[in-house]
Amino acid sequence: MPAGSGRWGGFWEQRTQQLQSRVRAKEDKIAELETENAVLLLKLAEYKGKIEKSRSEATRISTLYNKQQRLQRNTRSALSQLGLVIQKLNQDIQAFHSSSWALLRDYQDEYQDRVSEIVTAVQRTQQSAETLLACQSKVAHLERALQDVSARHQLERQRRKVLHNSLVELKGNIRVHCRIRPLLPFDSESDDPVLQSSSISREVAHAVDDETVLVKCDRPGHPLINKTYHFERVYGPAESQSAVFGDVCPLLTSLLDGYNICVMAYGQTGSGKSYTMLGPHSDDGPVLPLDPQSDLGIIPRVAEELFRLISENPSRNPKVEVSIVEVYNNDIFDLLAKDSIAAVSGVKREVMTAKDGRTEVALLASEAVGSASKLMELVRGGLQLRAKHPTLVHADSSRSHLIITVTLTTAACSNSTADQACSATLPREQTEAGRAGRAGRSRRASQGASAPQPVPGNPAGCVEQVQARLQLVDLAGSECIGMSGATGSALRETACINRSLAALADVLGALSEHRDHVPYRNSRLTHLLQDCLGGDAKLLVILCISPSQRHLAQTLQGLGFGIRARQVQRGPARKRPPSSQTEGKRRPD
Template structure:
């Protein structure tokens, strides 16, 4: 069954920051506002438009409620939220867990699934498994077991992608499922940006796998429900991202760009859809153009500050609306069911053989020249009776044998007479019998070819799996080769760095030895200097003592000379002039002597 993806547009109210910045409400809702939204003079139409005043319950009724019943009836379902950062995606998908008014789509789905199960037939047995993972920096990380990182995406025998090695928890109550959700949510990457205090830095995927079995009829159905909260597309200038947050933003925008490329390829009917360009698009492969009933919630900001991003989101939703999914029930057919269907097909074949047998008999009579009364013509009303007459012969692969045809052709005297009288008629019977034999041979050949086709189809599927594994192996081998080359280059660089370090160490040792030698020389020089300083100090002390002694002697000589002069003056007064002259000569001699001494 071909179905279009359902697109629901949700416009949130202005947030506090936008109100504080006096941002204008630039979105309008023309007409009844339930299916159209207007921005910049252009009208966008969707399956449903949720206005800002709508409650979380109203959103759930529109977005998710129909899918719950579909999943329990064996269909696959996907709900994912798309939009710029801070547009309300996580609030739409999760809301406030545990709050009956403000809880989002995921907790309401959990309650609804179990409420449906409790009200269904007691003969139905359900098994529910849950997986929770995120795509962070293009790596799949198990949120229920954080030790599992960079998990690979493989394909099963039906070419359906799945995450290999992901944790699957069996749950039997809503409480157990909520516990798993809380555990995974606590492990998810978030960060603070200018646009959002709790900005999701990864795409999160909650997978609920529901299997049911009818204990009376042994009929088994299984459905998978993907609940996806995409990280928001970002403009670095607005979010102020830097460092690790900037790297996260680059990877987020890259995967969202790959998602846009996939949607464009599906819309344009391209022969190649680039699902393998990112982990996100590979996981959503069944949801976009595959076997799933998909609802996309595009979340928009009404603020004029975000008008460009909102317009881009609306155009993305318009493109996604045209994608067609081929939806089928996932039924596990038992051997008994296969047998029952085989018997039905066998009965149809028997009916066909019966019709052919009667028509051939009638045709044979006409060709023999008989006139077949209208009452003897084979009609649809005689179909049931003919089936009862030939039911026992339906197990054979051929049409009724020649004796049966002979009994039909000899049912009238005229027919018998013509048979005995006309050699050409006998030749015709032989040819007819040969044709019947050829039909039988062709039937056998068709059966053999069908078996061969089935076997070849299985071989092709196995070959596809092998090719897929080979492609993945080649890709991994290339990655390993690149890593080995990178490792070798790093090893060479490390070797060069190590050699440089060794040279530096040797130079360091030499310099250290030189420094030690210089230090010893310095110590010896300091010791010598200390000795010289001590010796000089002692010499200074001796010199000081000598100076003091010299000063004392000088004073004594001065006193002695002064007293001698006084005595000579007194003697001179008593002597005559001659003596005075001699005295002057003596005085000069004394002065000369005094000059020589001092």
């Protein structure tokens, strides 16, 4: 290698080495920087992560902040509202406070007023205490006076009643008692349960007191009725069977004294005749013995009382016989007659007039009875044969008139008080008997038989026999054919019942007007009852009526019948004359 080139070469070589070392330094530097860069990148990444975390934290904080802001806003508005409320409350409290004060002041004023009023009242009370005491003693005095007057009034009433009864007895008036039965389900005019329950408006007949019936009807579409009827006794719907019997009972004493007695129940169908005479319906009929509270009617009670009275005075040797007939379709049937095989059956009979003018039923079966239960056994047998037929008005309607005759035969006795009363009224009796034209009775009167006397020369006093009859009559009920719904044979029954009851009313009409002719024979019923209607029997008619609006027409008709019956004056009832033989001879009518 040339020298010149050698120098250059060294230079270059040197230069290259320098450059190379510089490159190496640079490369080292680069490597160092890259390392540094990598570290920085790592740090960058780390910071980025931190930044990201900080950002989400910032977001969360920002959300919380917003929430807090909202809460603050709400709290502020709630606080302001609360402030308003508190303000209002404060105002209210103020108002309440002031009104409480005002009230308290008023109350205090009022309290003062009341206290002063009370003080005044107490003072006044104290002042009037003496007056009050004086008043109280006056009231006590007046009450005593009132009690006194009431007692005297009661006594006067009783006296008046006794006098009235004596007058009725002397005049021979038919005694009429009226019984108003309770309202019953079949009284309803309608199926409407509302109408059925309004019972008050449907009652038109009322017992005002124990002598007066008021019929009052002011229903639209009906004629106005406001009328009172007076009878010897009126029983309201609540009165018991024993109350009714209480008024019948004295007649039994009369029977034992020798008077003929007749108790007859009259009234429209379903008005309570059979209930009154016998008691409530039962297949077995009335049963003895009875207790005073039982529902049994007059007939079983009469049976018991009669035998009780008989047992009190057995020395008169009493004998009791019973016969039972029914008048059905204007024919008389003997309900005790026995056919050839001795079974009991109804046998047709005829009414006759006996020698002494008394009406009798020819060939009538009668049975001697020795006790009330035997008597009632016969009654039960008769009732089983009695004609019955359901109608639209009454499901258990009797279609015949039932007449139970109890004949009491006793030894005549001269010393009873009734005898004296009877002889005292004799002259008047005789004149009235003559005027009424009652042949049988006046004949007996002219024979002097009405006041039984002991046969002269017999010192014992009890010499002959007296036969007295008690007739217990349960009439069939009058009825309006339209209402009863009767057809065919039932229609004939109804017509016969109505005709016989009309005949009964005609007889009473003729008797009350003292007509010469009394049409007893217009019907078998009146012919059969002739002796008790126009004769010398004590006759009690128990008029049965329904209180219901539905039966108003029939009720008025029944009340009219009762009033007409009361007007009959037949002269005083008289005892049966004593006789030494039985009155058996009859002549055909």
